Amino acid sequence: MFSVLPLLAGLLLVAASLTPSLVPRDWVMQGALAGVSMAAGYVATQFLLALWRTLEIPVLRGRAATIAHAVIAVPVLIVLLRCVALSSAWQDSIRSRMHIPPLDSANTTRMLVLAAGVFLSLFVLGKAVQGLFDLLRLRLARYIPATSANVLGLLLAGTFLVILTRDGVVNGAMRIADSSYVAAQHLTDPNLDPPTEPWQSGGPGSVVDWGLMGAPGRDFVLGGPRAAAIATFTGRAAKEPLRIYVGLAQDKDPEERARIALREMLRTGAFDRKTLIVASPTGTGWMDPASYDALEYMHDGDVATVAVQYSYLQSPLALIFETDAGLAQSTALMQQVYGHWRQMPPEHRPRLYLHGISLGAWSSMYAFNPFQMMDQPVAGAFWVGPPFPSTLWQQANAARQPDSLYILPRIDDDQVIRYASQYARPERSARPWGRLRILFLQHASDPIVFYTPQSLWRPPEWMREAPAPDVSPRLSFTPIVTQLQLAVDMLVSTSTPPGYGHIYDAEEYIDGWVAVTAPEGWTAGDTARLKAKCGKNGLIGCDNR
Incomplete structure (x- = not known):
């Protein structure tokens, strides 16, 4: 039933899939990864063998083939057994760096059983596809030459699968996901009263x-510190921070949602504040309280933040299926806000900043138009966990100093663009900031940032550097497998504790906002006190009591 050589190639990729990547995997994710890796190795080798036969190159048969298979099988099985034995230790090499408890002893057994089940399911599916191809080519061979029948049969089978998966499976799954996320948004929650303050x-x-x-x-608008809590912390008079948010259901047109946001800003006096943040939410519309709470304490509440929702999906799904939605919405909002802002007298303008987290960082960067802003630039931007397709982020990386790391570049003299991580504060540079900050x-262990499509056939550039403190020293590159590992890492990128993977903690936001916005009269002691108040005791944001 199974071809020996493809099976051995699949087992070799299973062994490689057990090596660590950026994010720890439990037995479920590792089992699924191992099963898919085995199927990928099996299919790839079957394809190469088919090509070999098509070129009419001689193949071993009979006893010679059996001996050759045995010679190949021995080292493959040795490698597989060694990797299985080390798999838990490899995963724990990441878990220990992220302060996650080690895997239990039953993890390996459960993982192998699941991997076998996943591979067999994919194998059966592959046989069904092959059966469809054989049916089509044999029917066609009655009327056209065999070679033409093979080619046409392959095209027809491929077209059928594309239509089935794109218009059937994928669209159906997207409708289910979209409806479930809409339900999770609680668009009409009768138990939550609207705000009472104008x-x-x-x-x-x-x-x-x-x-x-x-x-x-609603969580964003009702959350955050009130003026009394800010004044208690700072010992100074404080204002009520303005939080303006327009939901996706408000209007189907992103341009109209942006216009509604501007009208709400004008109504509430957002442009009269000292600091104005144009924020882009994550895929689901979430606004991380760890970021916005801290910022409002720093500036005595004299802050207005505006955001418009563009999706209901989690960022990895929105990144794939609703790429343009966030880009269009952020651009529309920025055009409205910046257009009004630049018409104001310069001495009356608030300091304008762009901010985004995850997919929001990408869309916020997309809305940043340096050519439009060249004569009247914004004050700065703070982008957290920028997804790998972000053009501006890629351009900045390409301009890094040759002696700087890919995971933590240094751009020119650090006056305009800086990078930070949980191990490298933004103010580590000895040079002063310029006008635009x-x-x-980004975390070195964040796959949303450091996924690389080219990892299918070559190691990412960051793999050629010494591993960061939150990356396993056992990480290695294997064609095909590394691509699959990083894809799985993206799916579980938010399963890490704060400060690792795609989860950014309050202390990092505090350091970032201090560097970008330079709060007036703010001291290192204030930073330490705020860090003690935010992201502690299970809170994501600050203790706003």
Whole structure:
């Protein structure tokens, strides 16, 4: 039933899949990865053998083939057994760096059983596809030459599969995912009363519909510190921070949602604040309280933040299936806000910043137009966990100093663009900032940032560097497998503790905002006190009591 050589190639990729990557994998994800890796090795080798036969190159048969298979099988099985024995230790080499408990002893057995099940399921599916191809080519061979029948049969089978997966399976899964995320948004929650203050979005006189804001928006608007809590912390008078949020359900047109946001900003006096943040949410519309809470404490509440939702999906799904939605929405919002801002007298303008996390960072970067802003630039930008396709991030990386790391570049003299991580603060540079301050915050263990499509056939550039403290020293490159590992890493990128993977903690946001916005009268002691107040005791944001 199985071909020996493809089976051995598949087992070799299983062994490689057990090596660590950027994010720890439990037995479920590792089992699925191993099963898919085995199927990929099996299919790739079957393809090469078919090509070999098509070229009519002689092949070993009979006893010679059996001996050759045995000679190949011995080292493959030795490598496989060694990798299985070391798999838990390899995973624990990442887990220990992220302060995650080690795997239990039953992990390996469960993982191998699942891997076998995944491979067999994919094998059966592959046989069904081959059966479809054989049916088509044999029918066609009655009317056209065999070679033409083979080619046409392959094209027809491939077309059928593309239509089935794209218009059937994928679209169906997307409809289910979209409806489930819509339900999770609780668009009409009868138990949550709208705000009572006129300066709050969804409150009295607001142009934003509270019922259509969605759970992430309502949490953002109602969350965060009030003026009294800020004043208690700083010992100075404070204002009520303005949080303006427009939900995706407000209007189907991103341009109209942006116009609604601008009207709400004008209604609430957002342009009268000292600091104005144009923020782009994550795929689901979430606004990380660890970032916005801390910022409002630093600036005595004299902050207005505006955001417009563009998707209901988790960022990895939105990144694949709703790529343009976030880009279009961020651009529309930025055009509205910047257009009004630049018409204001310079002495009356707030300091304008762009901010985004994850997919929001990508869309925020897309909305940043340096040519439009060349004569009247914004004050800065703070982009966290920028996804790998981000053009501006890629361009900045390409301009890094040759002696700087790919995971933590140094651009020119650090006056305009800086990079930071949990191990490298943005203010480590001895040079002063320029007029425009741009900061990228990224973890070396974040696959959303460091996934590389070319890892299918060559090691990513960051793999050629010494591993960062949050990356396993056992990480290695294997064609095909590394691509699959990084794809799985993206799926579980938020399963890490704060400060690792795609989860950024309050202390990192605090350092970032201090560097980018330079709060007036702020000291290192203030930073230490704020870090003690935020992201502690299970809180994502700050203790705003």
